[in-house]
C-alpha cells in the first residue's frame with residue numbers, strides 16, 4: 400500500500416468526527432507493534448528528530464518507510480518536533496510525508512518565520528507541515544513529571560494558522576509532554592474556542608497519561624490528531640526488563656523482540672479502541 404497523505408488522513412478523520420492516532424516509534428519492534436495494533440486502521444507514525452540525528456538514523460528511517468508501505472493500514476510518517484531547518488530538510492530528503500516545525504519555544508514572529516521557512520522546503524515536495532503555538536511543558540524523549548504551562552490563545556491561534564499556512568496546528572489546553580505531575584485537566588471549553596477560530600486540524604500532544612474519557616472529550620472538542628509516546632516507551636522498557644533475564648539464558652534475542660513488539664501493540668490497541676469508540 401502506498402503511504403497515505405498526512406492531510407488526507409486528517410481530513411477523513413475530521414469528516415468522521417474522529418481523530419487519527421499518532422504513535423512515536425524508535426525501532427523496528429515498536430513500529431511492528433503499532434502496525435499490528437492498527438490492524439488496517441489509519442494511523443500516523445511519528446519519528447523523533449533525535450532518531451534521524453542518531454548514527455545510521457537515515458537507514459532506520461528508510462527501513463521504517465519500507466515497513467509502513469507493506470502495512471495493510473493507510474499510514475503517514477511524520478518527523479516529530481524539528482526545531483531547526485537542517486532537520487526539516489533532512490526529514491524532507493528522507494521521504495517522510497509530514498514534518499512538525501516546532502517553533503513554539505520562539506517569540507511569535509520568529510515562530511511564524513520558522514514555519515514559513517519549513518513550508519518553503521516541504522510544500523514543493525507535497526510534504527505537510529504541522530506547527531505549534533503555545534509551548535508545551537515537558538520533554539519529548541525524557542519523561543519527567545511536569546505541570547502544564549499557559550494555554551494557547553484562541554485569537555493568536557487563528558492569526559498564526561492564517562499567517563503560517565500550516566496544515567495542522569498543535570495547541571496547549573492543559574496537556575504536557577512526558578508525565579502529568581497532578582491529575583491531568585484538559586480545558587475543553589478553551590479547546591472549543593480555539594477550534595471555532597482555526598480552520599486547519601488541531602493536534603493534541605501528550606495523549607499518554609490521559610484517561611480514555613479525556614481523550615474522547617478532546618476529540619469531541621475538535622482535536623483531529625492525538626499523539627501517544629511516553630506510555631509506549633514505558634511499556635516497551637518495562638517488558639524488556641521483565642524478559643531480559645530469560646532472553647539472556649540462551650541468547651534468545653528474537654523472543655525479546657517479540658515481547659517488545661507485543662508490549663507496544665497492547666498499549667496502542669487500547670488507544671485505537673478509545674479513538675474509534
Ligand SMILES: [Zn+2]
Nearest residue numbers: 576604605626
Ligand atoms: Zn509532541
